[in-house]
Amino acid sequence: MRIVIVGGVAAGMSAASRARRQNPDVQVTVFERGADISYGACGLPYVIGGDVPSFERLIARTPERMREQGVGVRLRHEVTGVDAAARTVTVLDRDAGRSFTEPYDRLLIATGVSAVRPDWAHTDLQGVHVLRDLPDGRAIEASLQGAKRACIIGGGYIGLEMAEALRSRGLEVSLLEKGPDVAGRMLDRDFQQRVRAELERHGVEVRCGTTVEELIGKGGRVTGVQTDGGRVPADMVIVAVGVKPNTALARAAGASIGKTGAVAVNARQETGREGVYAAGDNTESTHRVTGQKVHIPLGLTANRMGRVAGVNMAGGDARFPGVVGTGIFKTFDLGAARTGVTQAEADGLGLKAVSVEVDSTDHAGYYPDAAPIRVRLTGERGSGRLLGAQLVGQPDSVKRVDVVAALLHGRGTVQDLFETDLAYAPPFSSVWDVLLVAADRLGRELCEE
């Protein structure tokens, strides 16, 4: 059994390891277009910000170690074509400059996502960056030499994390967002404002409702961003306006692309094209709360899909359980987390959703360092089931979103959350943890009309 894996980061390497563990007789070859495998891409902002001392620290498994596990790793090898009928891929050796054909019995397409570059971002100006992979991170690091003013375009996870990172490096930072507020795709409006306030508290100039028109440069280096609201000076620009799944190879293999724009698969990560699997950021998944297909490219999801694909390609039987829309980020001293759907998302789906907000403290109110935590809990009128939660507070405190995620996994109700026997001692929470208070209030709201 010859397994070929295209892409050597989260999904691809998880699949490779898992396939070999499932069946030591399978032959596994990973083709990675870049020069690195198996690195924690989510850690890139923390290297740039100086929290993590080097990019090398993000590398979880070296090619040598993978080879010891019996996984062949070919770096700087790009799979440029596929013949799904003949079960072969065409591989370009980027260093040698020549292509060859490689046969497979099972093919995993784990090609990830690319950063979206709007028209105005297609430029040769130096100092303009996206942040998706290690080379991007290294390029930003190099570009930081002498840089004084950064402009981040886009207020999503990457933009928010990079705002902190670049402030840590001493730069003046502006953050431009097209939508009405930052974190717009993650949180409801009032929670977005908390995030924005945290940015501003740390000296980030935030301009929302701002459309970028073009990048301005001089002498080959970027000098500013022209927007519909004026010019923002910058000698470094981070374009973080979103990602798009890399689906060309999947299309070439005859795999279906879902409405989300990502590769469609079943719970075994099969594309429907025989012998062809997909996993990771390029692949859509099922949202257990809404039942809909979604494309939410995140690290755990990618790793989990890779595992499932690896097991199945090697003859086992594993199923991807779907996601519940959990996400978390930190910017400066604020953590924000969400799971399920927001009120806005629920409204958009036509769900009869009700939300309550509760402000409390993350430890007993009298305990030192007790800090504010705010929870919005969303439930469904009629069924009483939980639909989602959003939290903002000290970073460590918002990880309790996982309690709601666990209940959402099993279609738990608001009452289930309220009844949960959560851990209490003064250094850890209030007697009634903020989640319980929120569940109590939401339960009463759901009973009323």
Added chain:
Amino acid sequence: MRIVIVGGVAAGMSAASRARRQNPDVQVTVFERGADISYGACGLPYVIGGDVPSFERLIARTPERMREQGVGVRLRHEVTGVDAAARTVTVLDRDAGRSFTEPYDRLLIATGVSAVRPDWAHTDLQGVHVLRDLPDGRAIEASLQGAKRACIIGGGYIGLEMAEALRSRGLEVSLLEKGPDVAGRMLDRDFQQRVRAELERHGVEVRCGTTVEELIGKGGRVTGVQTDGGRVPADMVIVAVGVKPNTALARAAGASIGKTGAVAVNARQETGREGVYAAGDNTESTHRVTGQKVHIPLGLTANRMGRVAGVNMAGGDARFPGVVGTGIFKTFDLGAARTGVTQAEADGLGLKAVSVEVDSTDHAGYYPDAAPIRVRLTGERGSGRLLGAQLVGQPDSVKRVDVVAALLHGRGTVQDLFETDLAYAPPFSSVWDVLLVAADRLGRELCEE
């Protein structure tokens, strides 16, 4: 409707508030033997240790505020008798030194627990203390003047928290434990050893397997503890060998006492004696994992029972959902948490339990301040259901025990835990949170055999 509540701390005051909210027409009177109501008893060690500046900070609601809510509060009034047929209680006004009879339609017995005092602890020596209520706390505070060496007897929650508190106050601290290790009723053996190591790392002399024989004194003040292993010098002794439910009044009312030694109630907190309810630390509950009656006196449980009793006494219908055995504590820089049953407890109950241990880090390994976290996860062979979890690590990191508690509430399986869409970003966890790694390993263990 006249509601009489005996005991004005967690359960009693929760019941009083809730009864008035449920039905503003009910008349509620709380008789509290002591001089304080509604204080956070769990916070006492943190006042003594100096983290919380005064005992007054622990008081959540003053008598005045309760009276504004329409709750009559009578401090230093001890209910000394009950005539459940006549529906009256006898109340001793401790200041006036006279007794009177008070009628009720509904009676809540929320008399809490007392500290166990073995024979050797019945002494008039100064400097010997238990820690259950505010006067105990104040007495310890007074006793600290000039004290240099403390001996804590008992390695449970109170003993462990007091070890930290007294070291913070600059005392030499010895901790004596009869059992083979500290935290013996909370954690499995190897986790106990982690707790012990943390105590020793902070200069606490820990002597396990040590039986106290008598307290030694001179000039009316304690000077040491005589044990079967020699004498331990001390000018202050904290006796923290356990608690026992205060059941005299419940017995007098004709309520049943369960096998646990605490008051037996149904899910509505009814004792079976008409009109008589019980709630709080004096009352037993049902363990949702084992189905057995248990007596686990903890703050959230007491508050929750009080709420349920309050709603029901005022004509509503609420049910206590039971507990899943969740507990958490901090000692020095270590947090420890548990939920469900330990392997030892499962073995004692004849469950076919299997446990795995996983060592990981609480944040991404490369992230600054990532610290070790150890999880033991226990599941049931055959059914695959979760039975429990134990965690030790940095304090904030062990609150993730709540994820397992939430799943235990709904009889979730090890597979459910593994499939849960937990929040990941490098400042919050590893891609595969330690709970997921443990669930993965345990799932495989459960499949073998």
